[in-house]
Amino acid sequence: MQKKVFQLLVDNTSGVLSRIAGLFARRGYNIESITAGVTADPRYTRITIVTDGDDEILEQIEKQLSKLIDVRDIRVLEPDNSVYRELCMIKIEADAKSRQGIIALADVFRANVVDVAPDSLIAEITGSQSKIDAFIDLLSDFRILEIARTGIAGLQRGTEGVIWLEEEDPRY
Amino acid sequence: MIGADAIAKCLIKEGVDTIFGYSGVAIDPFWNSVGKENIRTILVRTEQNAGHAASGYARTLGKTGVCAVTSGPGATNLLTGIATAYADSIPLVCITGQVNTDQIGSDVFQEVDVTGAAESFVKYSYLIRDVKDIPRIIHEAFFVASTGRKGPVLIDIPCDVQLQRISDFDYPDDEPKMRTYKPTIKGNAVQIKKVIKVLEYAKKPLIIAGGGVFLSNAKKDLRKFVEKHQIPVVSTMMGIGVLPTDHPMYYGMVGNNGNSYANRAMRECDTLLMVGARVADRAVAAPDMTFDGKVLVHMDVDPAEIGKNVGPTIPIVGDIKHIFADFMDAEFKDRHETWVNMLDLYRDSMKEEHHSSPDFVNFQAFVKKLCTAMKDDAVYVADVGQNQLISCRNIIMKDRNKFFTSGGMGTMGYSIPAAMGVKAAERKTQVIAVCGDGAFQMSMMELATIKQFDLPVKIVVMRNEYLGLVREHQSREYDGEYNMVYLGSDPDLSKLSEAYGIRYIKAENMKDIDEKISDFLSDDSAVIFEVLTDPEENVI
Numbered sequence: 001m002q003k004k005v006f007q008l009l010v011d012n013t014s015g016v017l018s019r020i021a022g023l024f025a026r027r028g029y030n031i032e033s034i035t036a037g038v039t040a041d042p043r044y045t046r047i048t049i050v051t052d053g054d055d056e057i058l059e060q061i062e063k064q065l066s067k068l069i070d071v072r073d074i075r076v077l078e079p080d081n082s083v084y085r086e087l088c089m090i091k092i093e094a095d096a097k098s099r100q101g102i103i104a105l106a107d108v109f110r111a112n113v114v115d116v117a118p119d120s121l122i123a124e125i126t127g128s129q130s131k132i133d134a135f136i137d138l139l140s141d142f143r144i145l146e147i148a149r150t151g152i153a154g155l156q157r158g159t160e161g162v163i164w165l166e167e168e169d170p171r172y
Numbered sequence: 173m174i175g176a177d178a179i180a181k182c183l184i185k186e187g188v189d190t191i192f193g194y195s196g197v198a199i200d201p202f203w204n205s206v207g208k209e210n211i212r213t214i215l216v217r218t219e220q221n222a223g224h225a226a227s228g229y230a231r232t233l234g235k236t237g238v239c240a241v242t243s244g245p246g247a248t249n250l251l252t253g254i255a256t257a258y259a260d261s262i263p264l265v266c267i268t269g270q271v272n273t274d275q276i277g278s279d280v281f282q283e284v285d286v287t288g289a290a291e292s293f294v295k296y297s298y299l300i301r302d303v304k305d306i307p308r309i310i311h312e313a314f315f316v317a318s319t320g321r322k323g324p325v326l327i328d329i330p331c332d333v334q335l336q337r338i339s340d341f342d343y344p345d346d347e348p349k350m351r352t353y354k355p356t357i358k359g360n361a362v363q364i365k366k367v368i369k370v371l372e373y374a375k376k377p378l379i380i381a382g383g384g385v386f387l388s389n390a391k392k393d394l395r396k397f398v399e400k401h402q403i404p405v406v407s408t409m410m411g412i413g414v415l416p417t418d419h420p421m422y423y424g425m426v427g428n429n430g431n432s433y434a435n436r437a438m439r440e441c442d443t444l445l446m447v448g449a450r451v452a453d454r455a456v457a458a459p460d461m462t463f464d465g466k467v468l469v470h471m472d473v474d475p476a477e478i479g480k481n482v483g484p485t486i487p488i489v490g491d492i493k494h495i496f497a498d499f500m501d502a503e504f505k506d507r508h509e510t511w512v513n514m515l516d517l518y519r520d521s522m523k524e525e526h527h528s529s530p531d532f533v534n535f536q537a538f539v540k541k542l543c544t545a546m547k548d549d550a551v552y553v554a555d556v557g558q559n560q561l562i563s564c565r566n567i568i569m570k571d572r573n574k575f576f577t578s579g580g581m582g583t584m585g586y587s588i589p590a591a592m593g594v595k596a597a598e599r600k601t602q603v604i605a606v607c608g609d610g611a612f613q614m615s616m617m618e619l620a621t622i623k624q625f626d627l628p629v630k631i632v633v634m635r636n637e638y639l640g641l642v643r644e645h646q647s648r649e650y651d652g653e654y655n656m657v658y659l660g661s662d663p664d665l666s667k668l669s670e671a672y673g674i675r676y677i678k679a680e681n682m683k684d685i686d687e688k689i690s691d692f693l694s695d696d697s698a699v700i701f702e703v704l705t706d707p708e709e710n711v712i
Contacts, residue, residue, distance in 0.1 A: 011352050014299075019291065026292050043351070056479075063476035069296045069316060072352040 003032070004058050005084060005154055008047040008065065009073040009163065012038060016045065016070045023068065029053065029061050033086075033151025044072065048084075048153045073163055077154045084154040087124065088132045089114070093143035094121045102142060109135045120145060175303040176201035176334040178341050179267070180209045182310040185343045188238050190214065190229060190596050192222040194249075196242020198282060199269030201334035203240075214596060214625050217617035219246050221589035223253015223324075227262045228593025231576050232551065232601070234389055236318045237593065240267040244282030247328075251290055252583060254324045258293040259580025260410060261387055263322040265313050266294075272332040273301060287328050295323035303336040307343050315348045320355025321474035322387055355473065359490035364498045366486050367469050370443055372504040374467070376511040377403050378441035380426060380455075383410030383579065384448015384472060384492055393496035394447065395419075401506045403445075404515050406434040408455045410579040411448075413569045423515055427455040429561045429712060433518040441511075443467040448492045450474075451481040452580070471495055524565070532706040533679050535559070535634055536566050538689075539606075542632070543568035545689045547602040551576065551594045555587035555607035558640035558711045559632075563606055585614030588631060592618060595627040602693065604630040609659055610639045619672040619698075628698040636707040637661055644710045665702045675699045 010016050017036055024031050032050040039046050051061060065074050077084070094102055095118070102121060106113055111125035125135050129152060136147070173181075179202055183191070190212045195203055206213060216222045219241040226237030237257075241250050247268040257264045270276065271283045287297040296316050298309045313325040371377055385394055391414055398405055398421050406426050407414050415422040424431030426438050438444070438456075444466050451459050451470075459482035470477075470484035471492060478487040488495055526536040539562055543552070549572040554563040560577055569575060576594070578586040591605035607615070612633045622629055634640075643657040669676035675697055679688050681704070692701045 015287070018288075022291055060476070060480060063479075067474065067476050069350070069353045 001052050001054060002058070003050060003052045005077040005082070005152065006049045006051065006062065006065070007075050007077050007154060007156070008049065008071055009039070010045050010047060011070040011072060012043055012045045013070055017047070019068055019070060020047065020049075020065065023064055024051070024061075027060070027064060029057065033149075035151045035153045037153070048077070048151070050152055075156070075161065077156060081157050082154050083157060084128060084152045085126055086129055086132055086150055086152040087126045088136075088147065088149045089122055089124050090136065090139065090144060091120055091122050091146040092139060093119060093145055095119055098142060102139070105135075105138055111135060173338050173341055174201065174205070174334065175306055175329070175336050175338055176205035177208075178303070178306045178338050179310060179329070179334070180205040180211070181341060182307055182343060183211065183238065184209055186310070186314045187235065191238045191240055192216055192225040192229070192593065192596075193240040194219045194222060194242065194246055196246050196269060196282070198243035198271060198331045199240055199246070199267070201331065202267065202269065202329070212596070214592075214621065214627075216589065216592075216621050219249035220252045220585070221592075221615060221618055221621075223250050223257060223264065223266065224583075224586050224589035225593035225596065226264050226266075227253070227257045227260075227586075228553065228576060228590030229597045230262050230264060230593075231386070231590075232574070232594045232597040236263040236265055236314055238265050238267070240269075242269045242282070243271055243286070243331075244284045246282075247284055247286035248289065251286075254290055254326065255293040256578050256581040256583040256586060257324045258295070260383060260578065261322045262324070263317040264324040265310075265317055266324055266326045268326065268328045269334070270299070270328045270330040273330045274332075276330065287326060290326050293324075294326045295321075297326040297328065299328045300330070300333050303333050303338045306333075306338065307341065308348070311344050312348045312350060315350070316353060320353075321472075321477075356475070356489045357473075357491045357494055359471070359488045359495040359498060361498070363486055363488045364495065364502075367445070367488065368499070368502040368504055370467050370469065370486065371401070371403070371506070373507075374443035375508050376440060376442040377445070377506075377508055378437055378443070379403055379405045379445045379447055380408065380438065380449050381405055381411040381414040381447045382408040382449025385411060385414050388448065388473065388492040390448075390491075390493035390496055393493055393500070397496050397499050400500070401504075402508070402512060403506070404437060404512060406437055408449045408452070408579075409564055409577065412564060412567060412575040413573060416571045417567065417569045421512075423519055425564055428457055429454070429564065431522075431565060432524065433515070433522040436518055436522070437515050438462065441466065443469070445469045445471065446484075447471050448473075450477045453481075456481070528709055529706045530681065532681055532709075533685065533703045534682060535562050535703065535705045537682070538685065538703060539563050539566040540568060541686060541689055542604070542606075543573075545686075545693055546573070546604060547693075548572055550602040550604060551591070553577065553587045553591045553594065553603065553605045555605070555611040556582045556584045557608045557611060558636075558644070559606050559608045559611075559634040561641070561711050562634075584611040587611065588615040588618050588629065591629040591631075592622060592627045595629055596625075602630070604632060606632045606634065608640060609633055609635045609637065613659070613663075616668070619668075619674060622698050623672055623674065628696055630692060630699050630701070632692075632701045632703060633665060634703050634705055635665075636705045636709070638707050640707075640709075641711070644712065647710065665700055669700045676702070678702045678704075680704045
C-alpha cells in the first residue's frame with residue numbers, strides 16, 4: 001500500500017464532484033481526502049485527491065479517472081517536485097489560565113489564533129500534514145474539542161506541466 | 173420553435189430515422205415534435221425493451237441507436253437496457269423526460285433522479301436545464317456515444333425545457349469541440365513497430381478477437397491481415413462472427429463455455445494479440461496463469477481496459493481499424509506453419525459430439541441445422557442461459573452472418589427486442605431470436621410490437637421448463653436441490669401465438685426437424701418455433 005496524490009483538472013459542470021467521488025465508491029477505491037476549487041479560468045475546477053492502494057489499483061484509479069468525460073487532465077503529484085498544503089482548525093478548551101500556554105505553542109508552529117471565547121479558542125494552522133499532526137500531538141495536554149481539516153491541496157513546482165488554458169478554443 | 177421541436181430537428185441532423193420508446197406526460201412534448209418529422213417511432217411494450225431494440229438497431233447498422241421514455245418509472249424501467257448496452261459498449265442516445273425544472277428534487281409525481289441512478293453505467297449523462305443548450309448537448313451526446321469506447325449517453329430533459337421557446341436554432345456541423353474528451357484513435361507508431369517485430373519471430377502467434385472488432389468496423393481489416401500472415405484466430409463470445417466459422421484460420425470461441433480446442437490454442441501459444449477484447453472473467457478464468465511466459469499484446473480503444481485484468485507486454489491504445497491499417501502497411505515474414513498445422517489437428521481431433529435424450533430435440537444439433545438453413549446474411553440473436561451457450565458453441569457463421577447477444581451483462585430477455593431492432597434497421601434481413609422459456613416470458617409482451625409494427629422476427633423458444641443454466645448450477649453446487657428455477661409448462665405457446673396472430677411450429681424431438689426448420693424459415697413472417705429439450709440436460 002502506498003499513498004498517492006492525484007491532481008485533476010476537470011470541467012466545472014454540475015455534478016462533476018459526484019461523478020468523481022462516485023467512481024471511487026463503486027470501484028472500491030479509498031479517498032483519504034479530496035479538495036476542490038475553481039481555477040483562474042472559471043470553466044475549470046482543480047481537484048486534489050489523496051488515495052492509497054497498491055501499484056495496480058493506483059494505475060486503475062488514474063485510468064478510470066481519465067476516462068471520465070469531464071476530466072481534462074490528471075497527474076500524480078510526486079512529493080519531490082510538488083508542494084502540498086493543508087489547513088486545519090482546532091478548537092481547544094481554554095480558560096484564562098491555560099490560554100497563554102496554547103498561544104505560545106501556536107506561535108512556535110506559526111499557527112494563528114482566529115477566535116477566542118471565554119472557555120475556548122480556535123487555532124488555525126496551514127502546512128504539510130506531518131506538521132499539522134505534530135501540532136495536534138503537542139496539544140494533547142489540552143482538551144481538543146473539535147478539529148476540521150481541509151485535506152491537502154497541491155501544485156507541481158515550476159512552469160513545466162502548466163496547462164495554458166487560454167490557448168484553447170472556447171466551448172462553442 | 174420550442175425545445176422539443178429543436179430536439180427533433182437535432183435528431184434529424186444526426187441522421188436518426190427510428191426511435192424506440194414509450195410515452196408519458198413528461199416526454200409528450202418530445203413525441204409531439206418527433207411526430208412532425210420524418211422519423212419512425214416504435215412503441216415497445218415496456219421501456220427496457222426500447223433500450224434493447226435500439227441496441228439491436230445500433231449493432232446492425234453500426235450507428236447510434238435512439239430510445240426515449242418518460243420520467244420516473246419509465247426511466248427506471250429503461251435502466252436495464254442502458255446497463256446492458258454499456259456492458260457491451262453499444263452506442264445509444266437515451267432520452268428521458270423529467271419533471272419541470274422547478275420541481276426537481278422535491279419528490280413530485282413520477283420524479284426520479286435518473287442521471288444519478290444511471291451514473292455508473294452510462295458513458296456520460298446530461299440534465300438539460302436551459303433550452304439554449306439543446307443543440308450543443310445533443311450534438312455532443314451523439315459524438316460521445318459513437319467515438320472512443322462506444323456506449324450509452326443519457327439525456328434527461330425536464331418537461332418545461334421541452335416546452336420553452338428557443339429563439340435561434342443553429343445546429344453545429346463540425347465535430348463537437350469538447351475540452352475534456354479526446355479519445356485516442358491512432359495507435360502509437362513505436363508500439364506498432366514493436367508488435368510487428370514480435371510477430372515476425374513468433375512461433376505460435378494467436379489473435380483473440382472480441383466485440384471491439386465489430387465496434388470499430390474492422391472485421392474486413394482483421395481478415396485481410398490474418399489471411400496475409402496466416403495467423404490463427406479465436407474469438408470471445410462478443411467476437412463470434414469476426415471470421416466465418418469454417419475459415420481455415422478460425423479456431424472457435426475461448427472461455428469456460430468455449431470450444432476446448434480454442435482454449436488449448438490460448439494456453440499453448442507464445443504470442444497473443446488481444447484485439448478489442450477485455451479478458452473478462454468468463455473468457456479467461458485465471459489470466460495471470462494463462463498468460464504467464466507469453467508475449468501479450470493488448471489493443472483496445474479504452475486505455476483503462478489495458479492492464480485491468482492482465483498486464484500486457486505491449487499495450488496499444490487506439491481504434492482497431494486504424495491499428496490494422498498500420499499493420500497491413502508493414503511487411504514481415506511469418507514463420508509459424510507448424511503451429512497452424514498443430515491447431516488444425518486439435519480442431520479436428522477435439523470435435524465435440526453431443527448426445528442427448530432421443531425423446532427430445534438435441535439443441536446442439538438443432539443450432540447447427542438452423543445455422544445451415546438460415547440465409548447467408550441472417551442475423552442470429554441469442555438470449556442468455558443454456559440457449560446462449562449452446563448457440564455460441566455450435567453456431568455456424570458465414571461471412572455476412574451476424575451474431576448478437578448480451579455478453580457483458582447477461583441480460584435475460586435481450587434477444588426478442590434486440591431482434592426487433594435489427595428488423596427495424598433492415599427490414600429485408602432474416603432475423604432469428606433464440607431464447608429459452610425463461611427469457612421468452614420476460615419479453616413476450618413484445619409479440620404485440622412485432623405484429624403492430626411489422627417486425628417479423630423468427631423466434632426459437634428452447635423449452636425445458638427450467639431456468640436451465642441456473643438449474644444446472646444448482647445441480648452441481650447444491651446437490652440437485654432446485655430452488656426458484658422451475659417454470660412449469662404454462663403458457664401454451666400455440667394458444668399464445670394464436671392470440672397474437674403469429675404462426676407457430678413445434679418440435680418435440682428430432683423427427684422431421686429439417687422440414688420444420690425449413691418451414692420456420694420459409695417465409696418472411698414472424699414465427700414462434702417451440703423446441704422441447706431435455707429438462708435435465710447440462711451444457712457445461
